[in-house]
Amino acid sequence: MDANKPPRPCFVELPTQDLAAGRAFYARVFGWNMTSFGPSYACTLTGDVDVGLQADAGEATQAPLPVIDVPDIDRALAAVTDAGGLITKPIFAFPGGRRFHFRDPSGNELAAMKPD
Known part of the structure; x- marks a missing residue:
């Protein structure tokens, strides 16, 4: 993301119990064509607001997870904390970048990501 552009929603991750059924649906x-990223994850790659399916029960959230593209992941983490x-999940690497998960004051879970 261009450092001069404001952060924006870029992704929505959906928990799923059956990846093949979700992709087919x-x-x-x-x-939608979805690209596989391992045996338990697939997503669209449109370059706009994409959709991911998370079938790993240990990684899946309880509800859809909005993901916000930020220009600086460390600065975003500090801003959320401040x-x-x-x-809810510290910064971690994933294929394509780094992200963290957090809850806002209303209890909504979101993620912030910085693509590679």
Whole structure:
């Protein structure tokens, strides 16, 4: 992301119990092609707001997870903490970048990511 552009939602991650069924559903309904990233994850790669399916029960959230593209992951983490957000998953690497999860004051879980 360009450092001069404001952070924006770029991704929504959906928990799923059956990755193949989820992929088939979204392909049939919306014509979405999803790229696999291991045996338990797949996502669209449109470059706009993409959708990911997380089938790893240990990694899946309880509800859809909005992901915000930020220009500086460390600065975003500090801003969330300073504003009273609760970090639910510290910064970690994933194929394509780094991200962390947090809860806002209303208890909504979100993530911030910095692509590579």
